[in-house]
Amino acid sequence: MGAYWGPREESPADCARRTAEFLTLLASCDPLLAHWYKPARTRQEARKHPLMPPDLDMLTESFRRGANREKGGPAIEQLGFTFWFGNGGARGADVDLRITCGDHGGATPNSCVMTLPSSGADAERLITAPVLVDVLRSMAQAWDPDWAVATSWDHRAAMDETPRAGGFVGWVTYLPRCRGTVPPLPAPVRIEPVENRGTLIVLAPERLTAGNPEHVERGRRVGELLARAGMLEPVISR
Structure with missing residues (x-):
């Protein structure tokens, strides 16, 4: 699942606000989409750093740290900001979100991409037209793609x-x-x-x-x- 949009200059705070709105909307789509965690080396470690309820200051800093840059150089702000995180599920049953926001250079689209489990009980429940409609509606409302x-x-x-x-x-x-x-x-x-x-x-x-x-x-x-x-x-x- 993915939402895509063309060049749009937005700050880390703007990206954080949209992400907070999206995560809040997702929580009503399915219980599996109501829990999100900051990236960490292990799933156990990630579960110590929940993203729900959304914290705008923390999300803003996460996007700021995800600025595109040359190694050791300053942020290239026209390329926007990226934040990648998941719901902490077991491998093969997890859900990942990768968000690129604020790119106004025009080389690649801004996007919010979600990968869903491919098998198991969660996949059977999530991969249905009603749930996908709800999630895509949430993407449309939060990201205006x-x-x-x-x-x-x-x-x-x-x-x-x-x-x-x-x-x-x-x-x-x-x-x-x-x-x-x-x-x-x-x-x-x-x-x-x-x-x-x-x-x-x-x-x-x-x-x-x-x-x-x-x-x-x-x-x-x-x-x-x-x-x-x-x-x-x-x-x-x-």
């Missing part, structure tokens, strides 16, 4: 040989209002508004898989319709 998506790596690869952020359709896709008006889409595709910000597009109520030809064809068809409407331009054009 140019595009966001929830899908598998295999499905992403099936959509395009070289898929780029903003240029393809996943299981659940978010498009902001500034990209235009979503055209009529074939059933059983569902659309949901996100306040006055944009639209969520859900390709299938059941789990979407790249091994299902119908799912792949539906994703390509919806992608064609959205591209024709001018709504699937890459977040970063180069």
Whole structure:
């Protein structure tokens, strides 16, 4: 799952405020997403440093320390700030968040990327359309992205040989209002508004898989319709 947006100059404090809002929203999506911890050498050590409830001063300092810089040199502020942390789960059952915020150089997108467990009881509960919709809605509200998506790596690869952020359709896709008006889409595709910000597009109520030809064809068809409407331009054009 990931939200992506183009150049936007923001300070470490701005990034911290958005992160705090996002973590607060996530906590209501699923119990597994209600606990987050600062990075540490071991999971046991990380659990001594919780990020919930969010502490703006601590988050601000974490982003400040995550400034891009040449080794031993000053921060390159136009490249923004990065903070990577997790929920402290066991290997293979954990959830990681990597946030890059404040990049206004335009070389790469800003992003908030979440990796989910691939198997087990938590994965079965999390990887469902209702939960993914809730998480993507939270990303849209906190980060105001140019595009966001929830899908598998295999499905992403099936959509395009070289898929780029903003240029393809996943299981659940978010498009902001500034990209235009979503055209009529074939059933059983569902659309949901996100306040006055944009639209969520859900390709299938059941789990979407790249091994299902119908799912792949539906994703390509919806992608064609959205591209024709001018709504699937890459977040970063180069």
